[in-house]
Amino acid sequence: MGGSQLRRSLPIFSIGSVMQLTELSARQIRYYEEHELIFPQRTEGNRRLFSLNDIDRLLEIKELLEQGINLAGIKKLIEVVHQQETQAEVKQEEKAKRDLSEQELRKLLRNELMQAGKHRSSLRQGDMSRFFH
Amino acid sequence: MGGSQLRRSLPIFSIGSVMQLTELSARQIRYYEEHELIFPQRTEGNRRLFSLNDIDRLLEIKELLEQGINLAGIKKLIEVVHQQETQAEVKQEEKAKRDLSEQELRKLLRNELMQAGKHRSSLRQGDMSRFFH
DNA sequence: AAATAAATGTTAGGTTTTCTTACATTATTT
DNA sequence: AAATAATGTAAGAAAACCTAACATTTATTT
Numbered sequence: 001m002g003g004s005q006l007r008r009s010l011p012i013f014s015i016g017s018v019m020q021l022t023e024l025s026a027r028q029i030r031y032y033e034e035h036e037l038i039f040p041q042r043t044e045g046n047r048r049l050f051s052l053n054d055i056d057r058l059l060e061i062k063e064l065l066e067q068g069i070n071l072a073g074i075k076k077l078i079e080v081v082h083q084q085e086t087q088a089e090v091k092q093e094e095k096a097k098r099d100l101s102e103q104e105l106r107k108l109l110r111n112e113l114m115q116a117g118k119h120r121s122s123l124r125q126g127d128m129s130r131f132f133h
Numbered sequence: 134m135g136g137s138q139l140r141r142s143l144p145i146f147s148i149g150s151v152m153q154l155t156e157l158s159a160r161q162i163r164y165y166e167e168h169e170l171i172f173p174q175r176t177e178g179n180r181r182l183f184s185l186n187d188i189d190r191l192l193e194i195k196e197l198l199e200q201g202i203n204l205a206g207i208k209k210l211i212e213v214v215h216q217q218e219t220q221a222e223v224k225q226e227e228k229a230k231r232d233l234s235e236q237e238l239r240k241l242l243r244n245e246l247m248q249a250g251k252h253r254s255s256l257r258q259g260d261m262s263r264f265f266h
Numbered sequence: 267a268a269a270t271a272a273a274t275g276t277t278a279g280g281t282t283t284t285c286t287t288a289c290a291t292t293a294t295t296t
Numbered sequence: 297a298a299a300t301a302a303t304g305t306a307a308g309a310a311a312a313c314c315t316a317a318c319a320t321t322t323a324t325t326t
Contacts, residue, residue: 012154014283016312017145023214026313027274045282047313052176070272147312148284159284178311180284188315203301 008056011041011049018050024057032061035071037078141189142175144164151183155191165194168204170211 013028022029032038033048038057040048057078064074081125134245148159155162165171166181171190173181183191197207 012146012150014147014312015314017147017182021145025274027276030314039243043282045313046315047282065273072272076281082215158303160305163285176311179286180311185320198302205301242284 008052011051011054013050013052013055015048015050018058020053021055022062024058024062029058032058032071035075037071037075039059142185145182146185146188148181148183150190150211151188154188155195157191157195162191165191165204168208170204170208171196190239 013021015029015116018024018029019026029048033040038050038054038061039053040050060078061071061074064077065071069077088132137184146154148162149164151157152159156235161170162181171187171194173183175245176182189252193205193211194207198204199209
């Protein structure tokens, strides 16, 4: 499968949006980053930009915290699970994508969006929900 | 399909994100809003908040402009297509969803995001549970 | 009980982003 | 040549976000 991995790692959400989507405070989100549980990108002006993957991880962190696990434990868990994932064959494609330039990323994204119109009438929504799978 | 419609109308993107995703200038985006081609929400502080549907429409507008159609034409096109859509049976569900509270919206979205995590890259609840009993 | 540590709240001062409004520019159309 | 449509640009104000520091709460340890 093509750009789904790419889409989920696109850094596009402001911290305000993430707060709403996760019901976490800015303090909490920054704290988790400080402890290296998430690694949001930054804008030129140093504002944090979160991806869907970041949001998923934040929700995971929240849930595990509610289960009484502390940040150290959660961090270790994430590491372990991530290691397991590293033995997956999806890695090649991912790595290739990760090396693309910003420009190329946008082009790729746009092309994918454009192709969405093939399904329905040309004016029907391009399927942006592809960002969400 | 369940809350996909809901997800697509959640206002979460800043204008900066939309600029990157669409390669439109802020001026262009605001101009299209001024001419009632899109209707982004606002934050308490009056910042625009765009949904996936807004982004789709912006991409559509961009494409039609490049085909030489002017804004008036595009607006009419959108209206017509929207009318057609209004004769769809998806309407019931949508309307119901639209009446949900903010709280409920966030909960619903969160659930969906967790489900969407099927595509690896963050650990999921199911994945973690085997570590705890 | 007091001290420590972990997680989060709050405040302050500074920077970036977005807002509206107004005027300028570039093509097209009349 | 004048008018219109679409976009660029600049200015000043307000909102959102940044880091850093100190405060609070809760749980654990001594």
